[in-house]
Amino acid sequence: MSSSTLRRRLYHGDVDGRRNEQMDTFGSDGLDEPLLGSYGDRSKVYDSREEEDWDIRKKEEQHWTFLFSTLIAQWAQWLANILTESSSVFGRLLPFSTQSQIYLSPLQEERLSILKERLQVPFDGSRVEHQDALRQLWRLAFPDTAIPPLKSESWKDMGWQGTDPSTDFRGGGYVSLENLIYFAQNYPDSFQKLLHKQEGVRAEWEYPFAVAGVNISFMLIQMLDLQSSMPSSQAGIRFLELLAEDENAFDKLYCVAFRLMDAQWLLKRASYMEFNEVLKAVRTQLERELALEDVTHVRDLPSYTMLYR
Structure with missing residues (x-):
């Protein structure tokens, strides 16, 4: 045992x-007997050269890992810088980006160019054609009244702020006078109703008709992004489609905006100091209507029908 x-x-x-x-x-x-198999020959002699070789290989691996990590970090920073650049720079670096391109037909280019030329003309009271345009507007507004001098208290009856209308065109330029004339010629009933404030309960301090018209022209220019090289706003891009169908699209849209402004004025029971608030509401409404899918002409806008009421 x-x-x-x-x-x-x-x-x-x-x-x-x-x-x-x-x-x-x-x-x-x-x-x-070992539980996990043989551990090998334990009698093997230790060799220090193998450890030195292993240390060298380890240092080389660490060196290349550092270089690779640095390269990745630099590349990531470069990509981040690209993404934070302006859209124009981003578009140049990545030509196949998702930025939508606007392509105009020759007809659209021609009509847009003509409209932009109109917008560049300031009102000049010393030019004979501008003086004649003012007189034409007076005849359309007050056909039974003699045309007053170009500086007269009578111009206030049309809604100019002073005795000299030329001082009120600063924001709208000559195109705003053309818009008023177009309104009076093509929609005379609506023009007269707004000029003489014939509808609704009016405020004690009403908006001045002519000056309001100048402000509406300026608002449309901004809304449609017509001062840029190419309209980029949704309303501006949609307007280009309307311009392709009608060379007078801007003038017609102006008439719609004026009629809509008066309707908003009455709805809000506004007074003179609230004019800018009313104008903002008009812009919002027009932008909504221009976004409708079935609008291909200005006459398709829901507010267009107000011109014939």
Whole structure:
């Protein structure tokens, strides 16, 4: 028994745990077997050169990892700089970007060019054609009244702020006078109703008719983005489609805007100091109507019908 280890195995069938005992004998050498296989030859001699080679390889790997990480970081920063650039620069670097391009037909280009030329003309009271245009507007507004001198208190009856109308064209330019003339010639009933404030309960301090017209021209120019090289606003892009169908689209839209302004004025029961607020509401309404899918002409705008009421 000295050369082996005895282990007692109990069979649970024995009541007292002692009957039918079996003595299993395992050699002492069996306990020395490794649980996970051989560890290899432990008698191998240690070689310091292998550790030096391993250190060199590790340093090289760390060096290349650092260079690669630096390159990735620089590339990411470069890409971030591109993404934060202005849209024009981004478009040049990425020519296949999702920026939509506006393509005009030759007819659209011609009509847009003519309109832009009109917008560049300031009102000049010393020019004979501008003086004649003012007189023409007076005849359309007051056909039964003699034309007053170009500087007269009578011009206030049309809604100019002073005795000299030329001082009120600063924002709208000569095109605003053309708009008023077009309104009077093509929609005379609406023109006269607004000029003489014939509809609704009016405020004690009403908006001046002619000056309001100049402001409406200026508002439309801004809304349609006509001072830029190419309109980029949604309303401006849609207007280009209307211009393709009608060379007078801007003048007609002006008439709609004027009629809509008076309707908003009455709806809000506004007075003189609230004119800018009313004009903002007009712009918002026009932008909504221009966004409608079935609008291909100015006459398709819902507010256009007010010109004939």
